[in-house]
Amino acid sequence: MPGRVTTVDRGRYTTLVGEGTERRVVLAMRARELGRKGIVVGDAVHLVGDTSGTEGSLARIVRVSPRVTVLRRTADDTDPVERVLVANADQLVVVSALANPEPRPRLIDRCLVAAYDAGMDPLLVLTKADLTDPAPFLEQYAPLDVRHVVTARREHGTDGLDELRAALSGQVSVLVGHSGVGKSTLVNALVPDALRATGVVNVVTGRGRHTSSSAVALALPDDDGWVIDTPGVRSFGLAHVDLTRIVQHFSDLEPGTAGCPRGCTHDEEECGLDAWVASGAAGPAGPARLDSLRRLLRARSAPTE
Ligand SMILES: Nc1nc2c(ncn2[C@@H]2O[C@H](COP(=O)(O)OP(=O)(O)OP(=O)(O)O)[C@@H](O)[C@H]2O)c(=O)[nH]1
Numbered sequence: 001m002p003g004r005v006t007t008v009d010r011g012r013y014t015t016l017v018g019e020g021t022e023r024r025v026v027l028a029m030r031a032r033e034l035g036r037k038g039i040v041v042g043d044a045v046h047l048v049g050d051t052s053g054t055e056g057s058l059a060r061i062v063r064v065s066p067r068v069t070v071l072r073r074t075a076d077d078t079d080p081v082e083r084v085l086v087a088n089a090d091q092l093v094v095v096s097a098l099a100n101p102e103p104r105p106r107l108i109d110r111c112l113v114a115a116y117d118a119g120m121d122p123l124l125v126l127t128k129a130d131l132t133d134p135a136p137f138l139e140q141y142a143p144l145d146v147r148h149v150v151t152a153r154r155e156h157g158t159d160g161l162d163e164l165r166a167a168l169s170g171q172v173s174v175l176v177g178h179s180g181v182g183k184s185t186l187v188n189a190l191v192p193d194a195l196r197a198t199g200v201v202n203v204v205t206g207r208g209r210h211t212s213s214s215a216v217a218l219a220l221p222d223d224d225g226w227v228i229d230t231p232g233v234r235s236f237g238l239a240h241v242d243l244t245r246i247v248q249h250f251s252d253l254e255p256g257t258a259g260c261p262r263g264c265t266h267d268e269e270e271c272g273l274d275a276w277v278a279s280g281a282a283g284p285a286g287p288a289r290l291d292s293l294r295r296l297l298r299a300r301s302a303p304t305e
């Protein structure tokens with residue numbers, strides 16, 4: 001029985017199996033034959049045993065499918081190892097308020113790098129446009145050509161929500177953002193209460209709301225994709241990011257790296273990209289694009305915020 005891992009908590013895995021009306025929550029443990037193989041939220045797994053999902057039942061996870069993407073959480077003081085946070089997500093939704101709290105461009109840049117490194121498409125969601133004009137902020141990000149959705153609270157509801165739904169449709173999206181940006185407000189609007197209750201099982205009681213601070217996958221209405229909410233994720237593991245994976249996302253600049261010395265950091269005097277851009281090969285936007293690329297490359301080594 002195939003399933004998708006929605007929460008991980010102390011050796012218990014909440015999974016969702018089945019489609020449509022057959023969809024149900026199945027609590028599972030790992031089978032011995034998995035050895036030390038890790039299981040994270042978003043993993044596609046194969047379950048055996050009692051997959052009825054009835055109260056008190058426990059299935060076993062016997063296989064984990066190869067991961068298409070992996071988003072890593074950074075090592076920190078309590079855990080020196082970079083760990084996979086979420087598997088198989090398509091896009092990284094970086095939620096930032098335009099005001100209250102002020103946007104943190106360095107953190108956003110780090111999120112973009114993490115997305116590129118994970119093989120995920122980034123999507124910027126800029127909330128609270130009712131408080132300030134989004135134009136100055138957007139200008140700063142224009143050369144990066146990152147998709148974005150602007151939301152604003154209005155008397156009749158929230159502007160931009162339909163556009164956001166369209167961007168999430170059929171995708172597995174990880175939502176990140178620091179406290180107060182309005183991420184919970186968005187998740188509540190996207191995933192109705194009834195759906196939120198399923199797939200989010202408290203391991204201790206077997207029902208109710210999951211309280212741990214780990215990622216939680218929530219199915220969007222009508223099986224139209226997933227959002228994975230990540231409370232408490234403040235930074236990503238960028239220590240092992242491969243430069244070429246970032247440069248790949250700058251298709252207008254990438255050919256210019258042919259003129260770089262071996263092992264070029266693309267942020268040094270000998271870098272071939274300066275000449276490439278100066279020759280006009282990257283078009284009129286070239287200089288701003290190169291600045292943005294270098295900003296991201298530097299964000300890798302910036303201290304965590
Ligand atoms: N003006 C305005 N306020 C908003 C908007 N969206 C959310 N808020 C408010 O911003 C505050 C923070 O929203 P939350 O959804 O709790 O933010 P969060 O990112 O989940 O933050 P944590 O719960 O701390 O993780 C709340 O008081 C919301 O009512 C918006 O579009 N405009």
Ligand SMILES: [Zn+2]
Pocket residue numbers: 257260261264265266267270271272273
């Ligand atoms: Zn270079």
